Amino acid sequence: MAIPKILVLSGSIRTGSHNSRLAALAAKALTRAAADVTLVSLDDYPLPLYHGDLETSAGPPENAAKLKRLFGAHHGIFITSPEYNASITPLLKNTIDWITRVREPKEPPLAAFRDRAFAIAAASNGTYGGMRSLMALRQVLELGCGALVLPDQIAVSAAATVFDEMDDLREERNADRLRAVLAALVEAARQFT
Ligand SMILES: Cc1cc2nc3c(=O)[nH]c(=O)nc-3n(C[C@H](O)[C@H](O)[C@H](O)COP(=O)(O)O)c2cc1C
Numbered sequence: 001m002a003i004p005k006i007l008v009l010s011g012s013i014r015t016g017s018h019n020s021r022l023a024a025l026a027a028k029a030l031t032r033a034a035a036d037v038t039l040v041s042l043d044d045y046p047l048p049l050y051h052g053d054l055e056t057s058a059g060p061p062e063n064a065a066k067l068k069r070l071f072g073a074h075h076g077i078f079i080t081s082p083e084y085n086a087s088i089t090p091l092l093k094n095t096i097d098w099i100t101r102v103r104e105p106k107e108p109p110l111a112a113f114r115d116r117a118f119a120i121a122a123a124s125n126g127t128y129g130g131m132r133s134l135m136a137l138r139q140v141l142e143l144g145c146g147a148l149v150l151p152d153q154i155a156v157s158a159a160a161t162v163f164d165e166m167d168d169l170r171e172e173r174n175a176d177r178l179r180a181v182l183a184a185l186v187e188a189a190r191q192f193t
Helices: 018-032 052-058 062-072 090-100 131-144 172-190
Strands: 005-010 036-040 076-080 117-123 148-156
Touching (some): 005 018, 005 172, 018 036, 018 076, 062 090, 076 172, 090 131, 117 131, 117 172, 131 148, 148 172
Parallel strands (some): 005 036, 005 076, 076 117, 117 148
């Protein structure tokens, strides 16, 4: 059976980020599920705030091109997304915005988002576990970028207390949900290998 390549990233670069913990846990689980996993931190791909004048004068930054190539090199992408004021983080939105501006000659628009599967997850201390950031992220990816975003998703509430000392999810309910989301992603990503 073909081995899908899965990219994992968190929409937070905060030290101790719950979403980065969730991303790291997902990366571990995906590796166990025989996927070829790349876990990246957006801290390693700093980007200026999108500005049309900057794009006109200098084009998209090299880090946007690198991330776009990374997206293109994977069959599945797993994104964990913190909730800021009922939406996604400016970091994640700015990163996606820049990636959408990178286009190779003769390439169709938004190529990095097409022909691959996305799965999304959130972690928050709030009751809804960042569910509203998932709604916003789904809109950006599906409507804005034409991406296939799987219906399976996970929103982890009470995020400060749900991880044990091994960085696993304590509650079976959360662990089962994450397993289901990742299994769906591996299966969908395999279709694009
Ligand atoms: C500007 C700002 C707005 C926030 N708005 C929300 C919100 O609407 N809903 C929510 O559940 N948490 C909200 N939070 C709390 C974050 O979800 C929380 O800080 C979370 O831990 C951030 O993710 P991280 O741990 O991965 O960095 C907000 C935090 C910040 C800084």
